[in-house]
Amino acid sequence: MIIVGLTGGIGSGKTTVAKEFKKLGIPIYIADDEAKKLMRKSKVIKRKLIQLFGNESYIEGELNRSFVANIIFNNKSYLDKMNAIIHPRVARHFEKWVLKQKSPYVIKEVAILFENGGDKSCDYIITVTANLKARIERLLERDNTTPEKIEAIMKNQWTDEKKMERSDFIIQNTTLESIKNQVAEIHKNLLKR
Numbered sequence: 001m002i003i004v005g006l007t008g009g010i011g012s013g014k015t016t017v018a019k020e021f022k023k024l025g026i027p028i029y030i031a032d033d034e035a036k037k038l039m040r041k042s043k044v045i046k047r048k049l050i051q052l053f054g055n056e057s058y059i060e061g062e063l064n065r066s067f068v069a070n071i072i073f074n075n076k077s078y079l080d081k082m083n084a085i086i087h088p089r090v091a092r093h094f095e096k097w098v099l100k101q102k103s104p105y106v107i108k109e110v111a112i113l114f115e116n117g118g119d120k121s122c123d124y125i126i127t128v129t130a131n132l133k134a135r136i137e138r139l140l141e142r143d144n145t146t147p148e149k150i151e152a153i154m155k156n157q158w159t160d161e162k163k164m165e166r167s168d169f170i171i172q173n174t175t176l177e178s179i180k181n182q183v184a185e186i187h188k189n190l191l192k193r
C-alpha cells in the first residue's frame with residue numbers, strides 16, 4: 001500500500017484537502033482525530049496522561065483540553081512527554097487501519113509529520129501551504145481561539161519553506177476550486193506510480 005502523508009501548518013487546509021481526496025474514493029486517516037478518540041477510549045493513555053498532568057486532566061472521562069493546553073504550551077517538555085505517550089499508539093492504530101484498506105494509496109493527515117519523524121514512514125508527502133493572514137482568520141472563525149494561542153502552536157511547527165523543500169507535492173490553498181484541481185492532478189499522478 002502506498003502511504004501518502006498530508007501535512008501543513010495549523011489552519012493551512014489539510015482537512016479541506018483530505019476531503020477532496022475522499023471524494024475521489026481515497027481512504028483518509030486523520031491522525032489528530034484518531035489521537036483524540038484514543039485519548040477518550042484507551043485506558044492506558046488515560047492512565048499515563050493522568051500520571052503526567054494530574055487528576056484535573058480528565059473530567060468525566062473527557063480530556064480537559066484547556067487545562068492540558070495551558071501546561072504544554074508553557075512548557076515544551078510536557079508536550080514532548082505527551083507526544084511520547086500518544087504517537088506510538090496512534091502509529092500502531094494506523095498500521096492496523098492500513099491493512100484493512102483496499103485502494104491504490106491512502107492519505108494520512110498529520111499536522112506535525114516532519115517534526116516527529118513521521119515522514120520516514122510515508123512513500124510520498126504533500127504539504128499544504130496558505131497565506132498566513134488567511135490561516136489566522138480562518139482559525140479565528142473556526143475555533144474558539146486567540147491569535148496568541150495560534151502563534152504558540154505555530155512556534156512548535158516547522159516553517160512551510162522547510163516542509164515544502166522535503167515534499168513531493170505542494171498544494172497552494174487559495175480557493176476551494178483551486179484545491180480541487182490540484183488534488184485531481186496529484187491523484188492522477190499517484191495512480192501512475
Ligand SMILES: Nc1ncnc2c1ncn2[C@@H]1O[C@H](COP(=O)(O)OP(=O)(O)OP(=O)(O)O)[C@@H](O)[C@H]1O
Nearest residue numbers: 009010011012013014015016138142173174175176
Ligand atoms: N480555500 C479556503 N477558502 C475558505 N475557507 C477555507 C479554505 N481552506 C480552508 N478553509 C477553512 O479554514 C479552516 C481551516 O481549514 P482546515 O480545517 O482544513 O485546516 P487544517 O490544516 O486541517 O487545520 P488544523 O491545523 O487545525 O488541523 C476551516 O474552517 C476550513 O473550512
